Amino acid sequence: MIDRAIPERTRQDLSRRRFLTRSALLAATGVATPLTATALMSTNPVREQEKAGSTPPPSVTRILSDWVVHCQPDAIPQDARKEGLRSIVNWLGVVIGGSSQEAVSIVLATLSPLSCSSGAALFGRKETLNIPWAALVNGISSHVLDFDDTDLHTIIHPAGPVAAALFAICQTHRVSGAAFLHAFILGVEVECRLGRAIYPSHYEMGWHITGTCGTFGAAAACGKILGLTTHQMQMALGIAATEAAGLKIMFGSMCKSLNVGRAAENGLLAALLAERGFSSSEEAIEGKEGYIYTTSTHHTYAALTDGLGEHYEISSDTYKPFACGIVIHPAIDAALQLRATFHLQPSDVRSITIRANPLVLQLTGKQEPRDGLEGKFSIYHSVAIALVRGYAGPAEYSDAAVNDRAVIALRRRITVHPDAQVRTDEVYMTLTTIDGRTSEKHIEHAVGSRERPLTNAELEEKYRQLTKGILPAPQAERLLALAWSLERSPDVSQLVRLGARKTEDDRG
Numbered sequence: 149m150i151d152r153a154i155p156e157r158t159r160q161d162l163s164r165r166r167f168l169t170r171s172a173l174l175a176a177t178g179v180a181t182p183l184t185a186t187a188l189m190s191t192n193p194v195r196e197q198e199k200a201g202s203t204p205p206p207s208v209t210r211i212l213s214d215w216v217v218h219c220q221p222d223a224i225p226q227d228a229r230k231e232g233l234r235s236i237v238n239w240l241g242v243v244i245g246g247s248s249q250e251a252v253s254i255v256l257a258t259l260s261p262l263s264c265s266s267g268a269a270l271f272g273r274k275e276t277l278n279i280p281w282a283a284l285v286n287g288i289s290s291h292v293l294d295f296d297d298t299d300l301h302t303i304i305h306p307a308g309p310v311a312a313a314l315f316a317i318c319q320t321h322r323v324s325g326a327a328f329l330h331a332f333i334l335g336v337e338v339e340c341r342l343g344r345a346i347y348p349s350h351y352e353m354g355w356h357i358t359g360t361c362g363t364f365g366a367a368a369a370c371g372k373i374l375g376l377t378t379h380q381m382q383m384a385l386g387i388a389a390t391e392a393a394g395l396k397i398m399f400g401s402m403c404k405s406l407n408v409g410r411a412a413e414n415g416l417l418a419a420l421l422a423e424r425g426f427s428s429s430e431e432a433i434e435g436k437e438g439y440i441y442t443t444s445t446h447h448t449y450a451a452l453t454d455g456l457g458e459h460y461e462i463s464s465d466t467y468k469p470f471a472c473g474i475v476i477h478p479a480i481d482a483a484l485q486l487r488a489t490f491h492l493q494p495s496d497v498r499s500i501t502i503r504a505n506p507l508v509l510q511l512t513g514k515q516e517p518r519d520g521l522e523g524k525f526s527i528y529h530s531v532a533i534a535l536v537r538g539y540a541g542p543a544e545y546s547d548a549a550v551n552d553r554a555v556i557a558l559r560r561r562i563t564v565h566p567d568a569q570v571r572t573d574e575v576y577m578t579l580t581t582i583d584g585r586t587s588e589k590h591i592e593h594a595v596g597s598r599e600r601p602l603t604n605a606e607l608e609e610k611y612r613q614l615t616k617g618i619l620p621a622p623q624a625e626r627l628l629a630l631a632w633s634l635e636r637s638p639d640v641s642q643l644v645r646l647g648a649r650k651t652e653d654d655r656g
Contacts, residue, residue: 208434211453212338213381216368219457221330228460229635232333235297237607237631238467239307240271243290244624244647245542245614247272251402252289255409259285268319269648272618279316283366283416287312287409291358292402293542294524295471295614299464300573300597302343302357303474305408306465309362310335310369312412317370317419318640325637331372333462338385339365340461342433344451346444351396355443359394359407364433366415367422374423386428387418389439399473400514400522467607469596470540472524475508478575478594479527483534486579486589494536494554496581499561502527503576506566513564523550531577532559541613573597619649 224232246252247270256273259281268282271289276282287308290296296305310332318328343350343361351357367388371381391414394407422428433439433452440447470480479502486492504527514526523529523545532555533544549555570576577589593599602610608628615624627646630637637643 207431208449208452209382209385209429209431209438210378211456212341212368212433213385214378215456216334216338216372217376217378217381219330219334221326223457224330224333224460225463228333228463229329231462231465232329232336233632233634234467234604234607235307235336235462235465236311236329236332236634237611237628238297239290239311240627240631240643240647241607241611241614242293242295243286243312244272244618245295246289246292246405248618249289249292251292251405252285254402255285255288255406268316269644271315271644271647272615272649274649279320280413280417282319283313283316284409284413286315287412288405291408292405293471293545293614294404294473295468295542295610297465297467298474299340299343299461300466300474301464302340302347302361303351304340304343304361305358306336306339306362306365306462307332308358308408309366309411309415310339312409313366313370313416314373315640315644316412317373317416319644321373323373323640325634325640327373328637328640329634331369333460334372335365335367335369336462336465337365337460338368341452341456342440344461345449346440346447349446350444353443353445354396356394356396356398356404356407359411360392360443362408362411363388363392363415363418366412367418368415370416370419371422374419376419376422380422382430382432383426383428384418384422386430386432387421387426388415389432390428391415391418392439399511400517400525402521404521464598466596466598467602467610469602469606469610470530471542471545472530472540473512475505475572476512476527476530477596478573478591479504479508479531479577480534480540481594482575482577482589482591483531484538484540485591486577486587487535487538490587492535492579492581494532494558497535497558497561498580498582498584499563500531500580501578502531502562502564503567503570504564505570505572505574506568507572508575509564509566515559517550519547520545520550526559527564528559528562529555531562532556573599619647 256275259277260275263277263281268277268279270282270285290308290312291305297307299306314328314332339361342364343357364385367384371384376384398404429435431438434449470477508527512525512527514522515528517523517526517529529550530540533549534540535558536555537544573594575591579587596602611628630643
């Protein structure tokens with residue numbers, strides 16, 4: 149049926165486009181049967197799979213924006229501020245620790261000749277860049293070791309995009325430590341609430357959820373620092389929505405950390421554009437063709453607004469004791485405990501059988517990783533290296549460690565069975581020795597989880613190990629002390645200056 153309200157010329161153009169589309173499809177596929185209008189306008193699978201009752205509340209984007217703009221520092225409870233500081237201390241360690249990685253050096257070699265500004269310092273580096281690229285590089289550095297914080301409800305690494313963007317913008321805007329921490333907590337809140345709204349379907353579709361949701365968190369945090377109005381914040385989140393990207397297929401490559409860096413850069417850019425009046429959709433998150441609708445098959449809008457301001461997601465943050473994918477941590481924990489209890493040597497082991505959540509093999513099932521980056525996504529390498537070396541830090545995920553003959557031989561004796569009844573932070577491990585003895589270990593909650601969190605002292609030791617050899621020890625200690633006292637700092641930019649290397653030879 150033709151809509152008579154459409155002008156004749158427009159109807160002709162539409163008819164011509166349909167004919168050309170139909171012809172192109174027929175030519176490409178070789179299909180002889182005529183295509184009907186129904187075939188050309190197939191039902192959106194997202195709409196088919198939406199849960200009943202998932203209708204969004206009015207103006208979700210505006211509700212979030214208004215809350216971020218008007219939330220006051222005294223509204224943040226003590227436990228959230230405490231965990232926010234722990235998250236920043238952890239982030240400083242991993243961003244400095246990752247600053248000398250090859251991926252960071254390649255990006256810097258590419259961007260330095262193109263940077264028009266030399267005002268923004270970088271953690272662990274002597275180079276300077278313009279502000280957006282500083283956010284990009286620090287975001288990459290903070291994630292390249294896969295040693296950053298984790299929200300276990302969504303597998304988002306919250307601090308990476310938000311902290312990298314904030315530390316960049318604080319080099320052009322004087323920001324107190326209290327204001328920084330407040331904006332950081334709000335950015336993490338937006339990022340993780342969006343993650344909860346679309347997880348797990350968003351992740352299962354192939355999106356790298358830190359790269360996607362992190363863009364929104366960085367935009368909200370930077371928008372808070374810039375003092376955006378509610379309308380401007382809506383525009384910032386809308387701009388973030390059209391920028392947000394990142395694919396899981398990149399896991400095991402340099403692009404995984406690039407996703408986090410781009411989230412920081414794009415979120416910062418979104419806030420700066422919105423401040424100048426750049427427009428976007430007012431319903432970018434909840435609209436019929438908005439972000440949630442187009443990037444998830446099952447979602448709940450209530451996760452974005454229910455209890456907003458009553459509980460803060462940063463309070464549930466966790467910190468990795470091992471430099472690899474979080475779902476491998478229970479297996480590493482089990483291997484290390486068996487090694488310590490029975491004083492095992494690699495040559496003692498005949499076989500290892502692991503029963504783990506199916507997500508473990510989906511994300512970390514690389515049986516023969518080729519380099520250190522792929523090793524971070526191999527449960528086989530991770531268990532083998534833990535048994536061989538007694539640890540699983542950055543050095544255990546180098547190219548040399550992955551290609552160690554003893555490690556290769558041991559990982560080929562490992563079998564992993566997926567079991568949906570096993571939680572993601574749990575594992576069952578059975579180790580059989582050459583002489584036929586069998587030892588079993590059940591890890592109910594991995595070290596580093598909310599049930600077994602790292603202490604402040606353990607976070608500090610992790611920080612010192614990561615900064616060793618990059619910053620002189622006295623400089624690293626001053627930075628650590630300044631981070632713990634962040635709320636009393638009058639100017640956050642001094643943390644960045646203290647976290648940068650002064651000269652090429654200025655190493656610990």
